[in-house]
Amino acid sequence: MAGPLDDPAPLPAVYRSRSPAEPPAPPLEGDATADVAIIGGGFCGLSAALHLAEAGLAVALLEARGIASGGSGRAFGQVVPYAKHGEPHLLAHFGEAAGLRLIVALAQGPDLVWDLIDRHGIACDAVRNGLLFAAHVPAAEAGLEARAAFWQARGAPVEMLDAARTAEHIGSLRYSRALLDRRGGHINPLAYAIGLAQAAAKAGARLHGDSLATSLVREGEGWRLQTARGSLRTRHLVICGGAYSDDLWPGLRRSILPIRAHQLVTAPLSDNLRAGILPQGQSVTDTRRLYSGLRMLPGGRMHLSVDGSGFGPSVTYREKAAERLRALFPEIGDPVWEESWTGWVDMSADQYPHLHRLYDTAWAAIGLSGRGIAFGTLLGREIARRIAQPEHPALFMPVTPLKPMALRPVAEPLVAALMAWYRLRDRAELGGKA
Structure with missing residues (x-):
């Protein structure tokens, strides 16, 4: 999904050279319908598309550029069983019960990634030895x-x-x-994302690249999305634009800081x-x-x-x-x-991903904060379960209200100053060495 940001270079050649061809993802044209519309073709959106299609729903995914053309196709590649913060922080931040449920779910994130790789034959240079x-x-x-x-x-x-x-x-x-x-390991993240896209398409999901959603309106019991060349009516809406989110849903872009x-x-x-x-x-x-x-x-x-x-x-x-x-x-x-x-x-204020229920039939996941591969895959499945299996016993992610980041208009200089302070502290602790 495109937003106010762009990337100054193509996707990494070292990733592209070892990735399969993307599945067909023609632009959305004419009038179409779906049970679920997903905006964003990264780890979270692709995982949601795959799991929803496997649950038997008609899924259409809209990506403004190409599959994994944003942060997912440029990730470092580590498959990590943790959040950004340590376990005591999670327990204090979310409370004992919710925090422990989240910790346990994240620990299973690499297993989900490895299972999808195995089950769908995704060739992504997976190294699983820790x-x-x-x-x-x-x-x-x-x-x-x-x-x-x-x-x-x-x-x-x-x-x-x-x-x-x-x-x-x-x-x-x-x-x-x-x-x-x-439990962890590392992969070619672009190849993994393309593999998820191939699996989602095989399960019946319709993928549309070059399909920036330019407007969104309520229509009856669902939604209508407009692109440059078509429109899509849908019952459910899922937004997974990450750092590349725009103002399609008011306030979503301002809830994170792209770094x-x-x-x-x-x-x-x-x-x-x-x-x-x-x-x-x-x-x-x-x-x-x-x-x-x-x-x-x-x-x-x-x-x-x-x-x-x-x-x-x-x-x-x-x-x-x-x-x-x-x-x-x-x-x-x-x-x-x-x-x-x-x-x-997409860095959130507390450096945790957030799952928002924007409306009865509209969801957003944002703020992955550098934990996109395992956590994003888990969140995609989580959203799919909340739509297709709302009573599923393994739901784990707290649902939080959407709110703009405090001091968002001046966040960039404040965070830049904090990063400079971190550099000084790291350098001092290391005796002036890198």
Whole structure:
């Protein structure tokens, strides 16, 4: 779904080169009808389309550009069983019962992703042997130990690694401790999204690209959506535009703040170099406040989520990323960057996704806050269940009222200043190093 934002570059070539062709998604033309209209062709919208079509409803999905052309096709690729905040924060924020229900559901997010990949034969370079979370300074180890203890008490395959095992898994002496969570993994997010689209189309969903919804009105018991070349009457409406949401539904765009996420990919490393870096295939993220993801792609390219400008013109801090890579893996030397891109993340005020019931027959999911793959897939299924199976026992996501973000008109400079403060704190804790 298009909004006030645009992306300055095509979808990542490193993703496109290993993704299948998109299923047919012609523009909406003429007058059409559906049981459910979905706006937005990212993880959440595609998951909702697939699960609703499998439930036997007539589904039409409208995407302003192409499938996964926004944040979903530009994501870093980690499949994470957590929200942005830790478990104690969820319990305090949502309350004991609702918080625990959400924690348990999120822990099952990777299983849902892996199940969809298997069931629909989605070829997306899925690596399922866990995620590494490393302590960037010794003071950060306590938080990782608390998370490990929380999940170990519940029988999850989560463990703390000592310095020797951390070095063994990462291939670097940089970190003293790390948490290994074997439930997670990483994928090609564009290929995964296209696979969801193929599965949804096979189940009967109608996909329409180049179909920006320009107006929305109540009509009888349902809704009428207008595009440049057609109209769609529907009983139920689902909006999953993420950071690219516009003002089709008043107030939705102003409930989140779009923030740029930056990524870099190196040229392929030699066989000797790649053999010693992340040798067991996990991706690693450390506990610093800003982006720090690192993984190995097929073909030996290193993929980093890195710091950069959060708003306005795109500026990726390449030298800072190179400094970090040299500190982790001195044998690489000066990295050769082969590709870079940015995408927009829909950040909510509390950094949790929000599920809104906009009207009796209208839903929106927004604010994924950098947890789009597993959480977005779960939310798509959640919306499908609320429409097709409203008494389903596994509903987990609290429904919250839509409200604009406080101080939204001045949020960008305030968040930019906060990000600058985070950079200073991270740098200070690391002794001036990246």
